[in-house]
Amino acid sequence: MERMTRWVLAHKWPVVLVWLVFTLVGGAMASGTIDRLSYESRLPDRQAQKANDALAERFTGTGGKNAPLLLTVTVPEGTSVRSEDVRRQWGALVARVTPEGGRSVSYAKSGGRGGTGAGAGQALVSEDGRTTVAMVYPPGNPSQSPYEKSLPGIKKAVEKAEIAGEPVELTGQPVLSGRDSGARRGPVYETLIGALGALVVLVLVFASGLAVVPLLMAAAAIPTTFLLVRGVTGITDVSFIVQYLVALIGLGIAIDYALLVVTRWREERARPGADGPGREARTEAVVRAVGSAGRAVVLSGATVAISLAALVVLPVPFLRSVGYAGLLIPLVSVCVAVTLLPVLLHSWGDALDRPRRAHRPDSRMWTGIARLTTRRPVLCAVLSGALLLGAAAPVLAMRLGAPETETLAQGGGPAAAFERIVDAGFGEGIARPVEAVGEAGGADALRERLSGIDGVAGSVAPEDWQRGGSRITEVWTAEDPSSGAGRETVSEIVDTARETDGVLVGGGPVQDIDFVDAVYGSLGLILLLVAVLTFLVLAATLRSVLLPLKALVLNALSTCAAYGVVVLVWQKGYGSELLFDTPAVGAVTIWIPMAVFAFLFGLSMDYEVFILHRVRETHLELARKGVTDTAVPSVVTGISRTGRLVTSAALILFLAFTALAGIPVTDVKVFATALAAGIIIDATVVRGFLTPALITLLGRASWWFPRSASGTPSPEEAAPGRQDTDSPKVEA
Structure with missing residues (x-):
């Protein structure tokens, strides 16, 4: 990393020119990139998709997954x-x-x-x-x-x-959900709101002109990512949701990575003898900062990319495209942080750090919290663990599917009309019927069979719904097809209809069932793959076996806690109208939990990496000095020097996700709620209390690593290396 940084500083103008070209071209083409995004959500080779394709082909694009x-x-x-x-x-x-x-x-x-x-x-x-x-x-x-x-x-x-x-x-559902209001809005407004909130946080952190530096990095990363997304659209369909993810998640990640490097650079410039105006002093400060914080940024980007691989391997093009774009966001942000940012800090960092004030790398508040946590590790672990489990408990009641029509019917004429339809005995499923396409001559017999299924409220087989020898039979359930009972009835309808040769069964409810199977059918294998890859990367970098395992468990807990918040707010309705002026939808849209896992697992691991990387630095430094019991002092120093950083970074991401929740698409609001809740829970309860408590309890075992795997002596056995005379004073 140090060698690369010196090369970058030796070629500053070419580096700046390359990023300037990427930024300008990406910005100029962003509108065209957004126009190329797709609103399709296909499930290749699934029976429901085949039926919906047949409906679209034979009946001029009517019906299928679109409700009547x-x-x-x-x-x-x-x-x-x-x-x-x-x-x-x-x-x-x-x-x-x-x-x-x-x-x-x-x-x-x-x-x-x-x-x-x-x-x-x-x-x-x-x-x-x-x-x-x-x-x-x-x-x-x-x-x-x-x-x-x-x-x-x-x-x-x-x-x-x-x-x-x-x-x-x-x-009907299209009217009740507002999906056909025609209201469309790009991500520009929300991005500006998120950037303004981030600027406020950065001003509080730096209290100098350095506050604009992370925003400048985001200004380069976001258009560049859009430029790369443009290339992806030439290969495969990319979901319209990607524009919001690139703009707002890209904003948060790029700022977070830059914040880490700038904070470390400022710390390096504050070292005695390292704050001179000479070129050599400035170069060494940048090299040391990128050599340390840059490694953490690269590792963080790798963990985010690994978690997003869970989406890339799914057999769902819509989610795969989200995964592709998601991979680009951290990768571009890492490249900006380790190439363009060093150039800016070397050339203009001192000028921007005005008014200059004494820099305190240790946060008094977080030092106090770390000392309290390390004094009472069992109590802190039990209390914070119980809090996490309590927040995660509602996930047991999570229901996947499209929103129940009744939950959309919240006031107004269309809502009252639908209630009267249900009260008149037509059944809630009439808003989302199942459509079977088969031979025209057998449609009436098929309708009779399907009408006899328990839970079916009605069926029709119009004679003029016939094209090319095929005819549609429409069936709907008494209970909403998103409910447990309704879903069982839909499954029975599908099984009965498919007993007749040549019959294809489609419609929204059937596609929902296929979607769940496609996304979650191989969930265990996907999670295992992500966990193993993440463990290997963290273990190799941190030279520890137990710390990566701990990180995986805590990330799983914080992700479940985020799911719990989503269930309470959007499924149960505790706060959806108060917070978002939007009624609860009664179910969690099928793709959201998987996408939340992919993004939140990686983003949460960012903070774990930031903290553990600094804890390990202190541990190695103390080990070289001959200190044997490094657990408590390394935790105190690591938390005191990263707590403020992690809190600020989490707040910036939280503001970005809050801005994301302003997008007028309910699914995006639910997605943003999960990310915002997860990132705050993770940065406070998990990283502030549970992580330091567990590292303290693990003690020296935290740094156990098989000698055969490392091929190098342990830090405790290594010869003493360079010791900085200005190393921070560490108290046990």
Whole structure:
């Protein structure tokens, strides 16, 4: 690392020029890169995907994973929707609101694009004959808002429509979730908010012009990462969520890595005799800082990249693309921190460190906390461990799936309309039906079989839902398909339908089941792979067996605690409206836990690496001086010199994730909640109390490493090396 840093400082202008080109080109192409991102979420080779592809191909892109719009009306008492006048009006209205290329079904003959479904007379009319529902599938487009082109016209057509003097209402999941509001916003606004919050923290940390340095590094890292993402889009589809991850997680990581190096550089410049204005003194300070903190940054980037490999190996293109982009974020940030940042510190660091003040590398607050923790390690370990387990407990109730429609129905006309549909006995699953595609001649028989399954609320097989010899049979459940009972019914529907040769079964609920299987079917193997790779990297770097194991266990606990917070806020509803002005969704979207693990596991390991790297430095220094019991003094020094850094870095990431939660996409809000909660829990409870307590309890065993694996003598047996006369005073 020192040799590389000296090379960089000897070629400052080429290094600056390269990063300037990357930054300018990446920034100029960022908008075009975002336009190339995909809104598709495909599951290759899965049965539900095949069915949805068949629907898209044969029925002009209608249905499949896109839920229907629901048209409903309740006529006055003494009137029946089966009356000829009502039937005629209803059929004409359904035909009028069904867009060209779309399809719909109602109990009434429409004579147009709306169809009469086999069984629709019973399935789409309530028992009392006063309420009816029509299902409308506009042509979808591959975006976060698949009906954005047709929905405004449908709303306008329904707005003043009346049947038998009663208003017609429009509802359904696309309306209730707001997905088709057409509101889109890039990450620029949230990134600026996150950068402003980070600047405030950096000003408090440095109280000088150095506060802008980490932001300058982020300003180079983010456009460069977008430039590399542009290259990835030429190879594979990349999810639209990546733009937010690159902008905001990239902001936090780039600042964190730069913060670590700048803090260490400032410490090196504060050494007696090392603060001279000469070129040699400035060079040595940068080389020593990058040689120490730069190693920690590289190791941190490696652990983040390893954890994100969990997404890359999944058989889900959407998550793989998130993994690819996630890998680029830490790698680019590391490159910036160990190449561009040394040049800036060497050339302008002293000028930016104004007003200069006496630098105290040891934090009084964190020194006190470290001493308290090392005096009472058992008590601190038990209390902090219990707190973590308590926060993680709600994860046992986590339910994966799409939000239940009932949880989306929080006030307003569409919500009240859906409640009336459910109260009339149509079943909650009508908002997300299952669609089976098979031979047209067998559709009626298939519908009869599926209707007899316990838990099925209704089914239709419209005659005009027929193309090229294939016909759609629509089935929906009494319970929401995201609920436990609803999911069991959906599974039985799928199994029964697939008993008939040539029948493909799709729709949102079936794709959810396939998604869970694809993402979590090999979860144990993926977690084992990540754990083994992380352990090997940490063990080889830290020259310890027990510390990497401890890090893996604590990271798992802090990740589970983050899941627990998500369950409480977004599944149970404790605080979602207060914090985000968004109703709880009643379930955790399927991809979120896996993505949270990949990002949070790596980001949390950053702080573990920062602390352990400094603890190991002190341990080696004391071992060279002949000190045998290094556990307590190395922990005290390590925590006192990294506690403030870790807290500041965590706060910056927390602010970035808070800004991420401002994105008007509920899934992104849930994802950001997990990351923000996890990073704060990890930086305080885990790294501030549990980590130092456990290292103290492990004592000398913390640094046990097989002689055969290292090939070098242990530090205790090594000959004394260079001892700095200004080494920090360490108290046991």
